[in-house]
Amino acid sequence: MPQSVLSFSCPRFIPLCLLAFTLIDTTSSDLQGLDHVYPVAPGDTRTPLTLGLMLSFSGDYVNKGAIPGIQLAVDTINRVGVLPGYVLEYSLTDSKCDQTVALTKFFENIVWSSPPKVAFIGGGCENATIETAKISYFFNLTQMSCDSSTPEAEDRTRFKRYFQTLPNDIHLSQAFVQILNTFNWTKLHTIELEYRLFVQTVDRLISSVDTHLGYNITASSFSGSYQSTNSLNSIILRGTVFRTESRIFYLAMYLNDTIRVVCEAYHQNKVQPLYVFITLGWYSDGWWDSSTVNCTRHQMEIALNRSLAITLDPQIRDTNMTTSSGLSFNQYRKLYLEGVSRLNLSDVYDGEPCFDVVWSYGIALNRTIRDLKYDPAFNKLAAAASHLPPNSTFYMENFTYSNYVILERMYQHLSNLSFIGVTGNVSFGPSGIRVPANIRIQQYRYNSSGQLQRFDIASVPLDSNGQSQGFHFLPGESLDTTWPAGVPHDGRIDKRTIGIELPLTIVLYIMATAGIILSIACVVFVAVYRNRKLIRLTSPNINYITCGGCMVLYTSIFFLAIQSTDETTTTAICNVRIWLWAIGYSVAFGPVLGKMYRVYYIFNNPKPNKKQTVKDWMIVVLISVLVGIDVVILVIVTAVPELRTTAILKQSIEFPQTVTGPFQDTTINCIFICDSQKGYTIWHGVLFGYKGLIQVVAILLAFGTRKVKVKGLNDSKYIAAIIYVTSICLVVVIISFATLREEVNTLAAIYSLGFWCAATIILLLVFIPKVYVLYKDPLGENIFPATVVQTESDHGKVLKLERQIKELQQQLAQEHEEMRQLCSKANSTETVDHCVTSERNLNSDSNYSTLYSSCETVL
Numbered sequence: 001m002p003q004s005v006l007s008f009s010c011p012r013f014i015p016l017c018l019l020a021f022t023l024i025d026t027t028s029s030d031l032q033g034l035d036h037v038y039p040v041a042p043g044d045t046r047t048p049l050t051l052g053l054m055l056s057f058s059g060d061y062v063n064k065g066a067i068p069g070i071q072l073a074v075d076t077i078n079r080v081g082v083l084p085g086y087v088l089e090y091s092l093t094d095s096k097c098d099q100t101v102a103l104t105k106f107f108e109n110i111v112w113s114s115p116p117k118v119a120f121i122g123g124g125c126e127n128a129t130i131e132t133a134k135i136s137y138f139f140n141l142t143q144m145s146c147d148s149s150t151p152e153a154e155d156r157t158r159f160k161r162y163f164q165t166l167p168n169d170i171h172l173s174q175a176f177v178q179i180l181n182t183f184n185w186t187k188l189h190t191i192e193l194e195y196r197l198f199v200q201t202v203d204r205l206i207s208s209v210d211t212h213l214g215y216n217i218t219a220s221s222f223s224g225s226y227q228s229t230n231s232l233n234s235i236i237l238r239g240t241v242f243r244t245e246s247r248i249f250y251l252a253m254y255l256n257d258t259i260r261v262v263c264e265a266y267h268q269n270k271v272q273p274l275y276v277f278i279t280l281g282w283y284s285d286g287w288w289d290s291s292t293v294n295c296t297r298h299q300m301e302i303a304l305n306r307s308l309a310i311t312l313d314p315q316i317r318d319t320n321m322t323t324s325s326g327l328s329f330n331q332y333r334k335l336y337l338e339g340v341s342r343l344n345l346s347d348v349y350d351g352e353p354c355f356d357v358v359w360s361y362g363i364a365l366n367r368t369i370r371d372l373k374y375d376p377a378f379n380k381l382a383a384a385a386s387h388l389p390p391n392s393t394f395y396m397e398n399f400t401y402s403n404y405v406i407l408e409r410m411y412q413h414l415s416n417l418s419f420i421g422v423t424g425n426v427s428f429g430p431s432g433i434r435v436p437a438n439i440r441i442q443q444y445r446y447n448s449s450g451q452l453q454r455f456d457i458a459s460v461p462l463d464s465n466g467q468s469q470g471f472h473f474l475p476g477e478s479l480d481t482t483w484p485a486g487v488p489h490d491g492r493i494d495k496r497t498i499g500i501e502l503p504l505t506i507v508l509y510i511m512a513t514a515g516i517i518l519s520i521a522c523v524v525f526v527a528v529y530r531n532r533k534l535i536r537l538t539s540p541n542i543n544y545i546t547c548g549g550c551m552v553l554y555t556s557i558f559f560l561a562i563q564s565t566d567e568t569t570t571t572a573i574c575n576v577r578i579w580l581w582a583i584g585y586s587v588a589f590g591p592v593l594g595k596m597y598r599v600y601y602i603f604n605n606p607k608p609n610k611k612q613t614v615k616d617w618m619i620v621v622l623i624s625v626l627v628g629i630d631v632v633i634l635v636i637v638t639a640v641p642e643l644r645t646t647a648i649l650k651q652s653i654e655f656p657q658t659v660t661g662p663f664q665d666t667t668i669n670c671i672f673i674c675d676s677q678k679g680y681t682i683w684h685g686v687l688f689g690y691k692g693l694i695q696v697v698a699i700l701l702a703f704g705t706r707k708v709k710v711k712g713l714n715d716s717k718y719i720a721a722i723i724y725v726t727s728i729c730l731v732v733v734i735i736s737f738a739t740l741r742e743e744v745n746t747l748a749a750i751y752s753l754g755f756w757c758a759a760t761i762i763l764l765l766v767f768i769p770k771v772y773v774l775y776k777d778p779l780g781e782n783i784f785p786a787t788v789v790q791t792e793s794d795h796g797k798v799l800k801l802e803r804q805i806k807e808l809q810q811q812l813a814q815e816h817e818e819m820r821q822l823c824s825k826a827n828s829t830e831t832v833d834h835c836v837t838s839e840r841n842l843n844s845d846s847n848y849s850t851l852y853s854s855c856e857t858v859l
Contacts, residue, residue, distance in 0.1 A: 046087040047397050052110040053090040054122025059097030060254045061125035063147045068339030069351030073358035076325050082362040095128035102128030111139055118399050119361050126150045126197035133162040140407040146354035150197040151204055154431040161411050163428055165353040167312045167436035169201040173208035174468035175310055175439040175460045182471045187492035189246035190219040193253035202252050232257055236264050247491030250278045255287055263295035266303040276488050281311025281442055301452040309442040324419040325359055332422045356421035364413040369396055381405045436462045457482055498669045499563030501745050508561035508752045515554035522767045523547045534774055539616050542591045549587030550759040556580035557752045570647035574674035581755055586626040588762055594619030596701045596719050633687055643679050647672040653743050671744050688734045698723040718765040725761045729754040
């Protein structure tokens with residue numbers, strides 16, 4: 001409001017008479033004489049009007065530093081005549097920042113003591129203010145606070161005639177949004193004292209900031225009770241004050257607790273450049289120089305260096321501009337600090353807002369006195385409300401706690417206030433809370449003398465609705481001056497989606513490509529030499545199938561080695577790789593199993609029959625059955641949504657995080673793994689179990705033909721080797737699936753190596769012997785050598801028969817010799833003929849012929 005609205009002349013300069021602090025006993029630093037009225041100077045004949053004043057001189061919050069500002073405002077009002085015919089005085093009491101004490105003192109020293117108070121200022125801190133503001137209305141008192149900024153006071157239904165010159169701290173959320181945006185911070189942790197002022201402010205801060213996408217605001221709190229297990233003492237002893245990944249901390253607490261937290265930060269090495277604290281900006285200058293903790297000033301400075309302070313700016317930007325009181329801010333500050341020195345005070349804050357509270361009441365009382373003088377109807381109503389005799393004139397000194405008329409007129413004038421105070425423009429919104437204009441950002445840094453100091457670095461202007469108008473560095477300030485070593489990291493854990501390591505992918509791709517080339521070479525070999533006797537006798541069509549299955553297995557390695565950072569793509573890859581390796585393994589191993597069975601059938605059938613041998617088409621049917629089982633399992637799995645394989649993003653176990661840079665920026669490495677909603681391990685177990693069953697059957701067949709000795713065409717020993725090696729590969733793959741499923745790189749390497757070895761062994765042991773034989777015997781002339789094919793059991797029979805033949809031959813030779821001797825002695829023709837006939841009979845001996853025939857059959 002312009003100065004012309006006041007009913008007094010306000011000079012532009014107030015002389016040294018404003019230094020009237022002698023009204024308070026300055027011989028004691030604890031300000032003895034509380035709970036008494038502090039009157040004006042003796043000899044002043046003006047009628048006194050008394051303000052009730054409640055501050056906090058002890059407890060969690062101390063604001064006795066407001067007294068020099070209050071006294072300066074009272075003296076200014078009295079000496080320039082703001083209240084015509086009246087002189088202003090105040091009655092001071094101590095709330096000890098305790099709600100119970102505050103209520104007691106309110107009744108004892110404000111309501112029940114004389115003289116009646118025309119208005120009430122207090123009560124020293126948030127706890128005391130809230131409790132007294134709930135009841136002051138019932139005594140027809142307006143109440144104004146210069147030391148509370150709780151959002152709770154916005155409720156006009158509970159705090160009907162309450163005002164405060166500090167804007168609600170909820171507006172700090174606007175500054176935090178701008179700070180986070182400017183410094184590219186998204187993670188903030190608040191440590192709060194469990195008092196309504198701080199709890200409600202932080203709650204509103206979290207709800208406000210969380211509406212902005214990407215911010216992560218967390219909070220921890222501690223009790224104000226020293227006996228509580230959640231007290232700051234207990235938390236410090238447990239070492240859990242900073243148990244969080246955040247590196248930016250907002251300390252929402254009173255000064256004494258802040259000192260202890262900062263000291264603990266030093267002992268835990270939570271200091272620059274990795275950690276930044278944001279404190280409240282209304283702490284007194286040099287507050288870190290404290291003897292209440294086991295930290296020196298230097299250690300506290302180390303912990304605070306480059307941290308920030310934030311407050312709803314109570315200071316006018318043009319410090320030389322004359323305010324409504326006739327003082328510029330610089331003039332006020334000079335007088336205020338002199339008063340602080342006279343009173344030997346160490347807490348120098350709340351002076352400016354309390355000055356403006358007293359000045360606000362001076363203006364409201366001035367207008368009410370004027371209304372009483374010039375509005376007879378209003379004067380009459382006021383007189384009746386104070387129960388004065390009829391036709392009596394009401395004066396302000398007649399005010400009683402029953403006079404609701406004066407209450408409402410004072411409330412009206414306070415609601416309409418608008419003037420330039422030492423804290424800037426003073427006006428109140430509908431809830432009685434001061435409309436903020438600016439948020440002040442400061443930084444703790446060393447000055448040119450090497451002393452830690454708070455420097456103003458930026459401001460966040462607010463509009464009439466409390467919305468921020470951007471972050472503005474002050475002249476000479478910038479990101480570079482604020483953070484010379486670079487903006488600190490906020491401790492957020494950035495997430496990065498990674499894939500299979502590139503070197504591993506390259507190696508696996510090379511292996512898979514080499515395998516496919518080998519498969520193609522084997523196909524070409526069979527196609528070129530399929531008319532050769534050797535190739536014809538080894539079932540070229542079955543060999544084609546073997547090569548095709550191995551190609552599919554090699555192809556699956558490409559999908560095992562590739563890892564997309566896209567969920568949809570990875571899901572497709574997960575499903576394709578399962579189909580490829582499952583079917584490829586069956587197609588590649590099926591011919592091996594079929595050939596092994598054919599060998600087993602030939603050498604273990606008691607009545608071999610050429611028409612009953614295992615044909616190629618039977619092996620093809622066997623392969624088809626194996627593939628069909630795979631298809632049935634995979635179709636069921638794909639068709640059921642709960643079983644269907646999808647890509648799930650998880651933190652990498654192999655490379656969980658990466659820490660880089662001077663600020664130790666941390667990045668969590670995430671990777672997609674193949675999984676399903678349920679049963680992923682179970683149906684994989686079914687698939688692996690089925691493959692394992694095939695391997696067991698093949699091993700039994702190989703064991704049953706282990707002593708077969710086949711030369712030339714017979715490759716049963718190579719087939720047995722294939723079965724043993726592929727079984728080992730499959731077991732390794734199964735074990736890796738069960739134990740390393742989330743270690744994607746390791747799993748991909750083992751899977752790929754296992755399938756690559758299986759396919760390569762199949763190709764090498766099936767085709768390399770044939771290449772060698774074809775090289776040695778291109779025409780196949782020695783495919784069937786004279787050496788007889790025998791089993792070990794038949795070999796024993798042959799040896800026995802050979803011994804019997806030798807015995808018979810020896811017996812026959814002996815009989816021949818005897819016959820010759822007899823014939824040589826015979827002289828008659830009849831005797832000679834008989835000898836010849838007997839010899840022929842010996843040559844055709846049935847036992848010998850039968851035995852010899854059996855031997856030939858076996859051979």
